[in-house]
Amino acid sequence: MSVTETDRPAYLADTHTGLPIPGEPVFTTHEETRRHRKQRLAAALRLFGKYGFGEGISGHISVRDPEHEDRFWVNPFGVSFNLVRVADLICVDSAGNVVEGKHRVNPSAFVIHSAIHEMQPGATAAAHGHTAHSRALGALGRLLDPIDQESAAFYNRQVLYEEYEGPSVSAELGRDIAEKLGDNRAILLRHHGLITVGGSLDEAVHWFFTYDSCAQVQLLARAAGTPKSFTHEQAVAAGDGFGNEQLGWFSFQLLWDEIVREQPDFLEED
Template sequence: MTEIATQERADYLADTHTGLPLPTEPVFDSVEDDRRHRKQRLTAALRLFGKYGYGEGVSGHISVRDPEGDDLFWVNPFGVPFSRVKVRDLILVDSKGRVVEGHHRLNPSAFVIHSAIHRAHPGAVAAAHGHTPHSRALGALGRLLEPLDQESAAFYGDQVLYGDYEGPSISLAQGEDIADRLGDKRAILLRHHGLITVGGSVDEAVHWFFTYEAAAQVQLLAAAAGQVQPMSHEQAEAARDGFGDRHLGWFSFQLLWDEIVHEQPDLLDE
């Protein structure tokens, strides 16, 4: 029998999957602490959408499942700009589309899309949706991201194109269809519509959204300039193993969190 040699981890590598010195995700002593954390992260994500120009009128929403009720989720209110949302503005929505906590109205599209995703996918603790220009342009071409660089490779084999456009998403059937087509992927590009990304936290889901939109821009720029040269299958898998790491996705948002809370501390107002 041949003995398989084990390679020791180099001293400069941390004891994580990627070798990066990533801290562990927080663990909370109470449901109340967990809920406050999720609501703060959600509000910060909405402010970041506002800062980076991801708003499009009343369109776009980010949600996170409530830690105590699987049929409840927090989402941004209808008609409040991303750049103005505070923690106290968030609304809690139940499985019937009723606002059970909060003083604002609910966007019907937010309900039919996010309720279906949270119900169908237990691992999708959070979902981010926006009508950003580069993702919309990519969808108009009927194309998904190609593994042109390390960041886009995070979605290699982990994205799906949804082409069954039926107008604004206000029917339960359409929301359920989107959730079904999403499956176990982290991103679904809605042709003629926009982008949805999901994750095990607001942090992760929003990081994937930012990364997808930026990668779509790179792909469109590269294709306009000449013939693109995607990675090989082996290269794309190797890049996805690092840049598609969920722990790295979660941590990457922490930099955005520090940025936006420093610049706009009023977002934390309860």
Template structure:
């Protein structure tokens, strides 16, 4: 069973004698409230969350099967979004989510299945030996060696997204990380790393370990001459970071062509990251996309 709670405190309506007199049709004047979590005045009451936004809480599950279904549904939805956004590159690219009951296993797309066609029923579960223990299909060797080591080295990471998208690859070719060109890009300020060597396709077990080690505690890893990896505390979050990195890379490339990049200062980037880089906000930012894709492509939920 899923539980999800949200508390949104709406502005109190002015009443005669409260916060001063009130003229009919004109809201009563409110005395600005103290600064709270960086949000001043009448906006501070909207949320106790550190972003100042009325964010709902992530669902909590009583039953592991319900949680597994939830994770698999969001994983399939993220893959459909990859397909919708044109993020496919032949057989390349894979997304995974950790199994809630067996944390050394993960669910991933089967090798050769189009992102645009993946259903919950198509997902496969892979164990630490690279064997498919649930579902029908083959595991991409690259998916196993990369995702296994990241999940193994980062127990707090629930999901991993990897693709070979155009603008991330363009930055990788240039050997440039994402700059804080705007507040979305600032989500990766001090939270990304470049893997600037190429040892061939990532199908070797030790290479997967090296990639995971190079990722370290960062949110994103840009693989020179290869692609992009993002991670998160949920598949919702990991996918959102991927979408944001790719679109921010596009802005950076276009800005460079338009005359140069006027990036934020380090202080501005830190302030922007406090909001746009918030993990819970990253999770929430995926929810409108989830609603959109299941409305457009409900067959993805087939089990």
């Protein structure tokens, strides 16, 4: 629930949600920003591995380079989420050339992420995976219904992508996905998986985790009966809080603390 009153009770912080959420870090150089983003990217990939979002060679997370707007950092082809380190990350330009790093790029990662970063300026980062819950929901051709607070974060902010012509390796398909995504924060690919985006890597990855857990809840609820959805007014109110970008960014910091404590080797840079 957002708080807009001028005079707030002492227990509410001076933020949109009333929660004591700090601001994002600000860096003075491209090098500092790049290092921060690469560390967050490696952490996100390890978290994908930890929470079972790996599916063979499938799945990728990207973040735009802070200096070169036509480049993005992404996980390399053929390296397990559970093993990725900062040193393994690759930087890819708009033509698909690996300009930094020693590994190859996944063709699907290039066509999808390059198009999103080019066509959606607000998408600093994008996360894609073939999770069981997103694939099941996509097979049903259903988006998330606003049946709880978390799913309200995607109310009027998600889209279903119906087309399927095989693995995503053509530039045309990547551009079509990016175009259909628009300014939404999630696109569910029927017969494929899920993509979420955000103004930071932290936010994009949080939305991915939340969408997947909401898909699980919806599948469970529909299997048990007929879940009751929010009214439009309720969904908007819940989405204003649980869909807040600052809250999305901060929620990832808890996962960051968790993975740094458990798997600090992902921070290795050489």
